[in-house]
Amino acid sequence: MQWLHPVLETQPERPLMRNLLDDLILVALLLVSLNAAQAGERGERIECNTNTVFLLQVDAAKNTFCDRTGRFTLSVSGGTVITDEQWGACLKLGDGDKTGITVKDDGKISFDGGMTLDAWVYLEELPPAKGAALALKVGSFSWDIVKGKLNTAWMVFPSEEIFTTTPAQFKYYPVGGDMINGLMHVPLKKWVRLTMAYDEPLGLITTRIGGMTDRQRYRYRGPQRLQCDGHSAITLLQGFKNCRVGALRLNTGRPHLAAPSLEVYLNQLPFQDRMMLTFDHIDPELPLPIEVTVVWEKASGEAATLHTLTLDSHAKKDVLFELPTWKNSLHTIMVNATAEGRAVFSKNFRIANVKPVGPVTIGEDRALVKNGKKFFPLMVYHAMPEDFPVLAELGFNVLLNNFNLRQHAGRDEAAYSALLTQSLDAAQKNHLLLWVVANSDYNSLFTIPVAKAHPALLGWYGADEPWGDLTRLVESYNTIKMLEPNKPIFVVQNNYSRLQETAMGADIVGVDPYPVPNVSLRMVVDATRAAIRAVSGRKPVWTILPQYETKIPTRTELRCMAWLAIISGADGVGFFDWDERLRNPQTGTMKGWYTKEHPEQVEDLRAVLKELRALEHVLLAPAAARQPTLTPANLAVHAVVRETGGKRYLLIASDSRRAEEITVQLEDAANGEARCLADGVNHTHLRIQNGALRIKLPPLGVAVYQLTMD
Template sequence: MNDSSHPHAATLDGEGRESGVSRRTLMLGGAALGLLGPALFPGSAQASQETASVPRANLLDTTTEAVYQTSFEDSDVGWVSDYTAYDSTQHRTGNASLRYTRAYSTTYVFAGKKIPGTTDAFVPVSASVWVKTAGMQNGGASVCVEWYAEDGTFLTGGYTGTTQSTEWVQLTVPPQAAPAGAAYMKAIFFLSRGATGTAWYDDLTIIKYTARLLRATLAAPAYRGLLIPGEHQEIDLRIGVFPPSGSPATDYQIQVELSDAAGKRVDTKSFKGSSQLRYTSPVSRLRDGSYQLRVSARTRDGATASEKTFPLRKLRMDEVPTSYLDSHGRVRRNGELYFPIGAYNGPTTVQNLDDLRYAGFTTVLSYHVPSPQILNETQARGMTTLFNDQNADANQINQYKGHPSLLGWYINDETPADSQAGRLRPRYTSVTDNDPNHPSYSVDYRVWAGDDAQYVTDAFGTDPYPIFGKPTDIPRRVFTHTEATVRELPNTAIWPVIQLHNLGNYKHFGMRPPNLAEVRSMSWQAIVAGATGLLYYSRFDIENDVSGVPYRTLLDNAKTVVAQIRELSPVILSTERASSIRVAGDDELRWTTRRFGNRDYLFMVNLSEEARTVSFAGRGNDPVQVLYERRNLVKTKGRYNDDIEGLGVRLFQIS
């Protein structure tokens, strides 16, 4: 997510309509992606271990099923657009192929088709197609598969490189698992950004693999396997069994065993196989020290088909880190709750810090190694640092881990947790092995599966950038992404990245940066969906907006939004919900409630472009304050009523 490899691009469908999807490959034309010990305490806080069922793309069952095949003989209109056509003059087999032609480098369109039978949760899918080109300039031809939520939000995808070959060559998307919550998958043909020429596609095959049999996510303790005094009342393990096609989950028995450091079994429980299981065990009966939680899937004859283990440690009070992520995914920093509101920056100067402090940001994430002077200046301004450390070298961690401004380590920028776990685990381990007091943070444009993420990061955020300044923009994608991430990673710190910049700065067809209303909407979408922190991208982009919007205007927009979030952050971080608030149903409205002090709060976003009416009931009969709008609502016939504009935000306080 830096200047040279920013991941985001507009996706256009077969008719050239922009859909606002963000991902690295389309920006880079596919060429950049190949799809190719104790930590905090001895015997504890490590990434979980598994046997037989290792992360997808590392090991797959050999069972496969072809769910879609075409040699482009059937003239399926789903593949045809103004840029594609069936061509009988070129073909590898049969009598035709699909021809894709781009005459102008400024055109960026895709040929895509929904493929049925490819959305089973966590089931890997691969694609292969034969391609040849002619007259290709400034890039090449590529193919990908992508999954989307019901509202069209991109969730994840698998990609190939590009080819300029004038002879038939095969491009293959390695197995990529369908995410939970996917509504449909598309197979997509495209030319890299800025390329011109013609490509022919033939003999497309979509293969579905057997899923990883056993999935398990540790919901508590979600942070490094640490049972922290005052935080955790129980161990909570979420389990799913995903057997081969045609075999029911009930063919497997799930065994969970909790053992102490000496190997003595403390607890055990058995379940009949299911896609949704939950093991819990009270923490109060455990002594301080190390434990191992093992979950296994066993066949009817008792053989272990797959197994995962999670090291745990129950801490003494004198072992509690100075900073950590608590049982609700909130930052506890020197004993105080902290809601990070950060901004990406380039090499940081004192002037940059002054600008960020002016806008109210609490955290700086720099694309460089900050000097001791800059760290000191950051601390002097009451701000914290997310330190960019994307390697496995512990020297840098040990050098800077004691600085008072340090909030945590930014260890991953757009590298997937499933297919690239071998690269990411050493980075994560270098942090957990050497720094017990600061969490790690990772960002990706894909929604990660929970049991993949827990191997490689402490905090996580996605970065869907939906604003191009066009009628086709769908800002609601921030909510969809955040909600999906919170569902996959219960009780984990979720810090989404909110768009401040103009996608046109990266030649992504952006017309303008997000306006004030859009920045506010995206920010509160993330909070309503469960974010426990926010990052904004980026200060250096709004300083040099390609459309010419002044820096101070964009900085002031951020300041307006950030000021409100900072003021309400103690309320946002409250874990008590206002159960007395009851909101009338509306599919386009999303909300969350809080109880803080002697007041109830209702935070609401309108995901629609159209105005809506909100009606809710609450305690008492006093007027309800509409925060930051200098007006109140009066109770009428037992309810409060208000209008909320398209993409609007309403923050209600009920005394």
């Protein structure tokens, strides 16, 4: 080992005590250096930079809490300047009813490129559950601490104006505000730095506690400018009691919290005998080219380089790979990336390398196939076998009834298995296919041997609206595939910023936008398209629509939502739900929403499903390579041309609650006829002149046309 330390060989030996003394001095110097570094983030040593909007600290000379940039005048309520043993001069917010710091904007603030808000605070107690805000700017953002966790309550990005017909309906879309609940608890009775940031080029929201990342989310709508109302003040630590404030700093521009990097997602595509690596969220400051090495490690530990590639753009990129030939085992895919010789990404992915065989498959066009025949899934949630005949008669062909079985069997696996077998038998009798719940998270794997050989089994319902650490979805996916590789796994997600993570643990991805009664139906389009982007169009996407006690759509709304989902690219449509009654364990009585007891809703379902089933050949037709343009531009109107067997169809729908008129310009400038197959009214045919047709859509109107040219 001499070659490791050639310099040490030339130095004379030193006495043991001298070595110990030198080591103690070295440790002391390191501690001084560390304390100096920590102090550099405290007191007056926290400095401004070119991106600093304000830096609020105590001015020792004036003994006041003020903005060191001199741009803003503060208003402090319930606070006094004190001397803290660790920090030095700081602001102490007392225990009065009104505490906080207000900074007037007056049009001086812009969030161009993003923003970072840092708060160096010492909390003696948690803020009140209501009425407190860590950082609030109406029209921009709100962060709070609730139950000890740092939460992104909402952030405001560009919205679209919506026409409404009732006072309760939102006049804008989207609605929701990118809420992100915190993970770690904010420490009490110690100084801590809380960081809240938005990186515009990446559309990335980040919170940190003491320098450690707490939450990080990429917005599903992508990079957009954080809005800023110049008339709105920034309120800080509103309602916080017995809190010491060392400094508050707001910077604009990119946060630069970490070195430039990227994200990689691995999607298993077993029904295509492939896998897909998606390189996304590539930091625009990451030097190009980016060199990527993909290593495949077998279950035995033997490894080989599977592929190398060069990324010469910051744009999202998908790369498809044929799955290794060694099947029915767990493999590891290692992805490493460098830029300018520096490692910028490294992650290992576990995959279940299986080859499905059997009656249920997923085609290259994402269509579901049973016994060699494509079908368009129309799914319903929650029903017991006695209702299967009426559900089949209404037009449903897929269902999930785990909720109902649990009402009767509870956690008794034997009782549940018996009821599951009865459900599968009843589904087969009524030509229905059943999703069966299976996952490793809750040890719900006992259903697999019960159901896997039954002809009425469609596949495995892996998770419903999962949150938290979503790597467990991939673990569960791989476990199920090892036990039963032949059926697809379906996962539904309602947090659209996490669709890319969710998709890695599913063969079919579902979204469940529930806009009625007061949110624009555009939510259906938004959610469906977000899921398709998340899987790069390689996995089926199903859209689940509301139809239950607190969210009962009109027939017009129900029909419009279904067609909006289909026009946006949904490969299946579901309806939640049929029977959500809870069973009283003492009396056995059932209480809750039961669609069968509401004839009007039953007939609404019948009408909508009848139309969809009659046009199944249109629903299964792939989108044409050439799509029409709509003039004038109208965000409320959505259209797609589908093409199959030499026939073309135009599907068009409006999410507007007022009548809309639009010109649809087809790619070929020819004359012809648009023969109406469905418009909800009287099947009015339209003439095509020079490739254009003018369409008048009623509120929430939908129309389907077959296009024929002269």
